[in-house]
Amino acid sequence: MARIKTDDKNLSRKDVIVTKAASLFREKGFKAASMRDLAEAVGVEAASLYNHIKSKTELLHDLCFNVANRFMHKIDEIEAEPISAIEKIEKLLRFHITEMIEHYEEVYVSDREWKHLEDPYLSNFQNQRRLYRKRFAAIIEAGIRQKEVKEIDAPTAVLIMLHAITGIESWHRSTQKISAEALEDNMITILVGGLTNR
Amino acid sequence: MARIKTDDKNLSRKDVIVTKAASLFREKGFKAASMRDLAEAVGVEAASLYNHIKSKTELLHDLCFNVANRFMHKIDEIEAEPISAIEKIEKLLRFHITEMIEHYEEVYVSDREWKHLEDPYLSNFQNQRRLYRKRFAAIIEAGIRQKEVKEIDAPTAVLIMLHAITGIESWHRSTQKISAEALEDNMITILVGGLTNR
Numbered sequence: 001m002a003r004i005k006t007d008d009k010n011l012s013r014k015d016v017i018v019t020k021a022a023s024l025f026r027e028k029g030f031k032a033a034s035m036r037d038l039a040e041a042v043g044v045e046a047a048s049l050y051n052h053i054k055s056k057t058e059l060l061h062d063l064c065f066n067v068a069n070r071f072m073h074k075i076d077e078i079e080a081e082p083i084s085a086i087e088k089i090e091k092l093l094r095f096h097i098t099e100m101i102e103h104y105e106e107v108y109v110s111d112r113e114w115k116h117l118e119d120p121y122l123s124n125f126q127n128q129r130r131l132y133r134k135r136f137a138a139i140i141e142a143g144i145r146q147k148e149v150k151e152i153d154a155p156t157a158v159l160i161m162l163h164a165i166t167g168i169e170s171w172h173r174s175t176q177k178i179s180a181e182a183l184e185d186n187m188i189t190i191l192v193g194g195l196t197n198r
Numbered sequence: 199m200a201r202i203k204t205d206d207k208n209l210s211r212k213d214v215i216v217t218k219a220a221s222l223f224r225e226k227g228f229k230a231a232s233m234r235d236l237a238e239a240v241g242v243e244a245a246s247l248y249n250h251i252k253s254k255t256e257l258l259h260d261l262c263f264n265v266a267n268r269f270m271h272k273i274d275e276i277e278a279e280p281i282s283a284i285e286k287i288e289k290l291l292r293f294h295i296t297e298m299i300e301h302y303e304e305v306y307v308s309d310r311e312w313k314h315l316e317d318p319y320l321s322n323f324q325n326q327r328r329l330y331r332k333r334f335a336a337i338i339e340a341g342i343r344q345k346e347v348k349e350i351d352a353p354t355a356v357l358i359m360l361h362a363i364t365g366i367e368s369w370h371r372s373t374q375k376i377s378a379e380a381l382e383d384n385m386i387t388i389l390v391g392g393l394t395n396r
Contacts, residue, residue: 152384152387156369159365162365164359166364171357186358193391194387198396
């Protein structure tokens with residue numbers, strides 16, 4: 001039986017499976033994707049997957065919480081920095097954009113397929129999502145109080161910006177791509193420019 | 199057998215069916231939705247639907263092209279107006295936002311489910327979509343030449359703005375809603391503010 005290949009010595013077999021699962025779940029959706037499909041993508045027999053993971057739901061769990069943890073870690077870090085609200089917003093948006101460009105499949109799956117998690121993980125994930133958006137909105141609100149940011153509804157601004165960033169999906173599918181750097185700079189120009197109070 | 203009820207005398211029976219189909223296709227997806235589900239939603243037997251429409255695909259066709267025609271008509275109108283590029287962009291964005299708020303289900307379905315159209319309608323729809331985005335980008339490019347708009351990549355700006363507007367989906371699902379007017383104004387503040395060259 002073929003063993004699971006890892007190109008990078010730092011990647012565990014489980015990491016390889018999680019990465020393949022992300023691309024499979026993005027393509028087919030979590031519900032439609034089967035363990036058999038996954039085994040085929042990894043290049044092993046289905047039975048041998050179970051040496052590394054317990055279930056399809058465990059994979060979804062790992063994907064969703066890996067992404068959520070990265071965002072939570074980043075917002076912890078940014079909140080603590082001695083910089084202006086606008087700079088915090090820009091840093092956070094650049095992080096979102098880089099994540100969407102470099103870890104597109106994981107971020108896509110965690111953003112769309114988390115509804116298939118099971119409790120208690122489902123509620124835990126939803127709470128983290130809600131909390132993250134509140135903390136993002138709080139940075140914008142601080143910026144409004146300091147007159148750095150225009151008088152807008154902060155939760156709405158978060159919603160608008162996060163959806164704008166999902167536009168990177170089309171960039172991934174597009175054949176006439178601009179560079180990742182140009183994409184990021186265009187987004188920052190429009191979104192941070194749109195918030196800044198001049 | 200029950201007749202198809204129309205609350206509004208100006209709505210034809212077919213209009214009622216198309217409207218119910220939009221909400222069904224949004225909820226279940228075009229593929230999963232059946233004519234039986236639709237008949238139930240309309241409150242008639244499946245057989246009687248066929249007095250008004252030929253197939254599920256015909257309904258999708260009507261939905262997609264109704265929406266596409268409204269957008270094409272609007273951009274024709276706006277292109278011809280003797281106003282600045284920024285004003286044209288603002289008008290077009292306000293139209294997108296109003297459409298997403300007032301005809302949410304139709305716009306959602308035409309934006310997500312058009313892939314299930316059949317040729318020649320499929321290619322026709324794709325061409326219209328591409329053409330519309332090109333015309334929108336051309337307005338932005340004219341604004342850049344006239345120094346009204348910042349130096350950005352216009353097709354990317356179109357992509358960012360149209361995705362930001364799909365954020366209205368979450369607004370529809372949200373329980374703590376701000377008013378539709380406030381939502382529209384916040385979006386215009388951020389997006390038009392982000393493009394404007396000061």
